[in-house]
Amino acid sequence: MTFVRACGLGELEEDTPKRVELDGTPLSIVQTEGEVFAIHDICSHANVSLSEGEVDDCHIECWLHGSRFDLRSGKPDALPATRPVPVYPVQIDGDDVLVSLTQES
Numbered sequence: 594m595t596f597v598r599a600c601g602l603g604e605l606e607e608d609t610p611k612r613v614e615l616d617g618t619p620l621s622i623v624q625t626e627g628e629v630f631a632i633h634d635i636c637s638h639a640n641v642s643l644s645e646g647e648v649d650d651c652h653i654e655c656w657l658h659g660s661r662f663d664l665r666s667g668k669p670d671a672l673p674a675t676r677p678v679p680v681y682p683v684q685i686d687g688d689d690v691l692v693s694l695t696q697e698s
């Protein structure tokens with residue numbers, strides 16, 4: 594598994610998603626509840642950026658229709674989205690947030 598720097602830890606604000614692009618893959622990086630998560634930034638229901646939604650209770654909410662995706666599994670907990678969004682392993686190395694795109698978890 595190869596980890597690549599996605600952003601600096603200091604660039605993240607609690608519960609405020611940060612959109613980054615890593616090797617052409619749009620990601621939403623989220624620091625919440627003492628952990629950092631990386632989730633694919635595009636909703637599985639339509640072409641909408643999840644990083645523009647709100648974070649609550651370890652979920653990110655799609656602002657368009659309100660499906661909430663679990664940041665740990667990528668699974669939606671409410672319609673209209675039915676398919677999960679990919680989530681990726683994260684490592685913290687000093688001030689660097691590293692993400693592995695090679696293996697979705």
Ligand code: FES
Binds near residue numbers: 657
């Ligand atoms: S576009 Fe995200 S729930 Fe519809």
